[in-house]
Amino acid sequence: MYIYIVSFENTEKRLLFAVAKNVKETFDLDVRVSWVAGSFKYAYDSQRKQYMAEKVVEYLSTLNYPGLVRMLAILSSDLYAKDLEFVFGFGVKRDAVVSTFRLWATEERLFFERVFKVVNLTLGKTFGLDYCKDHKCVMNPHFSLTDIDAKTKNFCDYCKTKLKTALSQLTL
Ligand SMILES: [Zn+2]
Numbered sequence: 001m002y003i004y005i006v007s008f009e010n011t012e013k014r015l016l017f018a019v020a021k022n023v024k025e026t027f028d029l030d031v032r033v034s035w036v037a038g039s040f041k042y043a044y045d046s047q048r049k050q051y052m053a054e055k056v057v058e059y060l061s062t063l064n065y066p067g068l069v070r071m072l073a074i075l076s077s078d079l080y081a082k083d084l085e086f087v088f089g090f091g092v093k094r095d096a097v098v099s100t101f102r103l104w105a106t107e108e109r110l111f112f113e114r115v116f117k118v119v120n121l122t123l124g125k126t127f128g129l130d131y132c133k134d135h136k137c138v139m140n141p142h143f144s145l146t147d148i149d150a151k152t153k154n155f156c157d158y159c160k161t162k163l164k165t166a167l168s169q170l171t172l
Pocket of ligand 1: 132133134137138139140155156157158159160
């Protein structure tokens with residue numbers, strides 16, 4: 001079973017591979033990285049200069065790869081969702097998208113760390129995890145970079161147990 005990480009923009013390869021390593025370590029599932037040439041244009045709002053998260057995820061849900069259990073798209077463009085000015089990440093059932101647009105930091109380690117946190121929370125949600133009150137837990141809700149920087153990229157014991165159960169019940 002695999003988590004597929006896809007990009008359809010010129011997202012930095014080093015970042016994609018770093019995300020892949022983080023996902024493998026965090027979710028204990030094998031990861032495959034690929035570039036999809038699919039047209040996401042219909043998900044792009046040229047007035048807002050943002051992609052609409054619901055439409056990106058809808059497109060992802062039409063893609064199928066062998067052994068796929070989750071699909072995660074990494075975008076360097078900004079992302080919004082219905083009624084929200086912007087979102088860092090968005091996930092529905094099997095598919096998720098994360099934007100690196102608002103996570104940028106001149107220090108690469110910090111930038112990557114922020115991306116890992118948003119990825120882990122967004123994928124965590126696709127595995128049925130909820131927001132968590134533990135301030136260090138990655139499932140603690142974040143609304144700003146300050147929130148993101150204040151927590152760790154790891155799950156608290158409670159969320160870890162919940163995730164383990166969800167992972168053990170995964171089927172193709
Ligand atoms: Zn937690």
